[in-house]
Amino acid sequence: MLLHIAAGALIALAPPQSTDTTFAVNPAHRLKVANFGGEVRIRTWERNEVRVEADHSRRERIVVERTATEVRIRPSSWSPDFEFDIEGDNVDVSMRFEGARVPAMVDYDIIVPVSMPIDVAGLFMDVTVEGPVGEANIRVLEGDIEVAGARGPVSARASEGDITIEDVQGALRLSAIDGEVEVRNASGEITAETTDGDITLEDIRATRVELESVDGDLWYSGTVQAQGFYSFITHDGSVTLEIPREVSARVSVATWDGDLTTDFTVQVPERLRGRRFEFTLGAGGAQIEIEAFEGDIEINYYEREE
Amino acid sequence: MSDQWTDRLSAYLDDELSATERAAFERHLVECEECHTTLNQLGSVRTWAEGYEGLPTSEAVWVGVREGIKGGSADAKVVSIQDARPRWRRLRIAVPLALAATMALVVVGVGSWWVGRATAPRREIVVSTMPARLLTTSSQAQSLLAAERYGAAIAQLEQVLLTNGGQLDTATVRILNRNLAVIDRAIRQAREALATDPGSAYLADHFTHMMQRKLTLLRRVASAGVAAS
Numbered sequence: 156m157l158l159h160i161a162a163g164a165l166i167a168l169a170p171p172q173s174t175d176t177t178f179a180v181n182p183a184h185r186l187k188v189a190n191f192g193g194e195v196r197i198r199t200w201e202r203n204e205v206r207v208e209a210d211h212s213r214r215e216r217i218v219v220e221r222t223a224t225e226v227r228i229r230p231s232s233w234s235p236d237f238e239f240d241i242e243g244d245n246v247d248v249s250m251r252f253e254g255a256r257v258p259a260m261v262d263y264d265i266i267v268p269v270s271m272p273i274d275v276a277g278l279f280m281d282v283t284v285e286g287p288v289g290e291a292n293i294r295v296l297e298g299d300i301e302v303a304g305a306r307g308p309v310s311a312r313a314s315e316g317d318i319t320i321e322d323v324q325g326a327l328r329l330s331a332i333d334g335e336v337e338v339r340n341a342s343g344e345i346t347a348e349t350t351d352g353d354i355t356l357e358d359i360r361a362t363r364v365e366l367e368s369v370d371g372d373l374w375y376s377g378t379v380q381a382q383g384f385y386s387f388i389t390h391d392g393s394v395t396l397e398i399p400r401e402v403s404a405r406v407s408v409a410t411w412d413g414d415l416t417t418d419f420t421v422q423v424p425e426r427l428r429g430r431r432f433e434f435t436l437g438a439g440g441a442q443i444e445i446e447a448f449e450g451d452i453e454i455n456y457y458e459r460e461e
Numbered sequence: 462m463s464d465q466w467t468d469r470l471s472a473y474l475d476d477e478l479s480a481t482e483r484a485a486f487e488r489h490l491v492e493c494e495e496c497h498t499t500l501n502q503l504g505s506v507r508t509w510a511e512g513y514e515g516l517p518t519s520e521a522v523w524v525g526v527r528e529g530i531k532g533g534s535a536d537a538k539v540v541s542i543q544d545a546r547p548r549w550r551r552l553r554i555a556v557p558l559a560l561a562a563t564m565a566l567v568v569v570g571v572g573s574w575w576v577g578r579a580t581a582p583r584r585e586i587v588v589s590t591m592p593a594r595l596l597t598t599s600s601q602a603q604s605l606l607a608a609e610r611y612g613a614a615i616a617q618l619e620q621v622l623l624t625n626g627g628q629l630d631t632a633t634v635r636i637l638n639r640n641l642a643v644i645d646r647a648i649r650q651a652r653e654a655l656a657t658d659p660g661s662a663y664l665a666d667h668f669t670h671m672m673q674r675k676l677t678l679l680r681r682v683a684s685a686g687v688a689a690s
Contacts, residue, residue, distance in 0.1 A: 279632075297632055315636050332640050332678065350640040350678060369674055370643045390647040390671065409663040411654050429654065429661040448651065448667055 174209040174217040180226055182268035189229035190277035191258035199269045199286030208264040215259040228265070233258040270306060281316075290325070299334075308343065317352075335371075353392070368392055372450070376457065379404050381440040393450035396443070400456045403437030408445045408452050417454040611672035615679060637678070644675045 180186075182203050188195055193211075200206075207228060209217050216231040267273065272289040275282050278296040290307035293300050297315045308325035311318045315333045326343040329336050335352040338345060344363040347354050351370045359377030366373045368389045376397040379385065385404075387394045393413070398404075400418070408415050409431040415423050421434050445452050473486055490497050651668040658664055 297636075314633070333636055350674070351643050367674075369640075369647050369671070388670065390651070390667070409667075411664065411667075429658045429664050431663050446663065446667065448647070448654075 172210065172213055174207060174211070176217075176219075177204050177206040178219070179203060180205050180268065180271070182271045185225045185272045185274060186265075186267055187225055187227045187274040188263065188265065188276070189227070189233060190261055190263065190275075190280050191230065191233040192277065192279035193260040194262045194281050194283075195265070195275050195277065196263065196283045197265045197267060197273060197275070197285070197288065199271075199288055200266050201269060203268050204266075205268070205271075206266040209261050211261040212259045215261060217261070228263070230259055230261050272307065373447075378457075379441045379443065383441040385441065385443045387444070388446045389450060390448045391450065392447065393452070394445050394447045395453045395455070396445070397455050397457045400458075401437065402441070403439060404441040404443045405433065405435050405439040406443045406445070406454070407431050407433045408454075410446070410450070410452060411448045413447050413449060413451040415452045415454075418456045419454060608669040608672045611669065611676050615672070615676050619679065640678055641675070644671060644678060647671045648675065 180203060186197075186205065188197075205226060207217065207219070211217070211230065214232075218227075218229050218231050220227040220229075267288060269287050270289040272291070273284070274292045275284075276292075276294045277298070279298060280295055281298045282293050282295060282300045284291055284293070284302040284305060286304050287306045289305075290309075291302060291305050292310045293302070294312045295314070295316060298313065299316045299319070300311045300313050301319045302309055302311065302323065303321050305320075305323045306325060308327070309320060309323055310328040311320070312330045313332070313334050316331065317334045318329050318331050318336045320327060320329065320337070320341065321339040323338075323341050324343055327338065327341060327345045327347065329338070329345075329347040330349070331352050332350045333352060334349065336347045336349055336354045338347070338356045338359065340358045341356070342360045345356065345359065345361050346365045347356070348367045349371050350368070352368065353372045353374070354366045354368055355374045356364065356366070357374075357376045359375065360380075361377070362380045362383040363385070364375065364377075364383075365386045366375065366388070367386075370391045371389060372392040373387045373389050373394045375385070375387065375395070379398050379402045381403060387396070408427070409429075410427050411429055413427075415427060415432065417423070419436055421436075424432060445454075473483065478486060648668070648671045651664065651671050655661065655664040655668050
């Protein structure tokens with residue numbers, strides 16, 4: 156889909172090796188940052204302004220495009236535009252490329268108003284977000300993603316790189332094809348997946364958690380809410396849950412070549428191979444589903460007895 | 462299909478009937494077209510599941526790219542991100558609906574078979590402190606149908622990547638190859654387990670799940686590769 160610039164100004168800044176500019180924004184507008192390679196760091200402040208500091212080559216310029224609802228920041232050499240969609244019975248691929256020279260590496264340090272929604276997309280870069288931004292959508296091909304303190308929902312996707320999220324309140328949708336996912340102190344609904352990487356959730360208070368990996372361990376430590384849903388699926392990895400001893404949940408576990416061990420009083424069959432084993436803890440309010448094809452399953456107390 | 466032979470279909474396929482039972486069942490098959498048809502359909506599904514291979518297709522897609530990376534083939538081409546130039550492309554490919562329709566017919570038979578299996582205590586070990594999940598049409602038969610559709614979609618997407626793969630940069634190819642290998646291994650292991658224990662709802666679901674994972678990965682990396690080009 157082509158970008159449609161509804162209205163706005165184009166600010167082309169071309170200092171020798173760095174850019175530093177500040178401009179007023181509506182904090183409800185969305186900030187979109189595109190980059191080919193380098194780093195993107197985003198922080199917040201109590202002003203309705205965006206400050207952009209960027210280090211780059213002499214040949215590069217930083218372009219700020221403003222529309223009725225968005226502020227877009229990118230290197231002048233980099234403006235990817237593509238759409239890839241599989242819907243129903245059709246596969247559609249549409250793409251356009253701009254820029255005839257090698258995209259430059261740019262390191263951004265951007266400050267945005269509190270609660271401003273942000274989108275960050277690039278190929279070879281690390282992304283760090285610190286502070287109470289609004290909704291955050293981050294996508295990189297290679298590089299790490301770190302988000303701390305976001306207030307809105309966070310969507311983070313790295314093809315190769317680790318994703319670390321902490322102190323967040325909104326829903327999380329996290330995907331690392333080849334990398335690890337770590338979440339600490341989160342209270343929104345969480346969906347996380349990897350192909351080859353561990354997923355670790357610590358100090359979680361969520362009503363819905365879905366973790367899935369092909370070749371990675373899954374580790375969850377947190378509460379289990381009444382009527383909540385918790386799903387943990389891996390092929391070649393273990394699943395470890397640390398949940399309150401007073402938990403109330405219906406639990407289903409399945410494995411092909413692993414064992415189940417638990418602190419809870421459950422009569423575990425000698426052999427689970429290929430079968431779902433179901434049991435109830437407490438009154439059975441929440442639903443917990445665990446599948447580890449080739450790994451062990453552990454369900455332990457959140458606070459273990461010495 | 463609800464006659465006395467309903468729950469013998471799986472045992473027959475698994476070669477678990479006594480010689481006397483087997484002979485009686487085969488006499489019944491001659492007379493009962495419904496059982497005969499269902500048995501053939503079940504055999505087709507099993508054959509497909511046992512024969513599914515993800516790796517060969519992927520190898521076909523990427524062999525040229527790999528050769529390009531190694532510089533061993535003049536025809537193979539790996540386009541660097543830096544070579545990107547303004548241009549448009551558009552592809553539209555229809556997933557064969559006939560295949561899905563065919564599988565829908567199979568599912569009718571499979572569903573009956575699985576329901577029949579669910580009533581056969583010799584296969585499903587109930588170990589729970591509450592009723593175990595029973596095998597139903599919606600669990601296993603639909604899983605296999607979904608797996609078939611995923612297989613078709615995977616093949617289509619791999620064809621898209623084969624057509625467009627030259628535009629992927631080496632980083633994308635490297636990530637895709639490594640992770641496809643991980644998923645293909647998982648699919649192979651799940652398939653082997655399912656062949657060992659075809660009555661397992663969990664294994665049927667897991668096999669389908671791994672197929673879905675591969676499709677998702679192909680979609681995602683294709684998207685990233687397109688962006689990189």
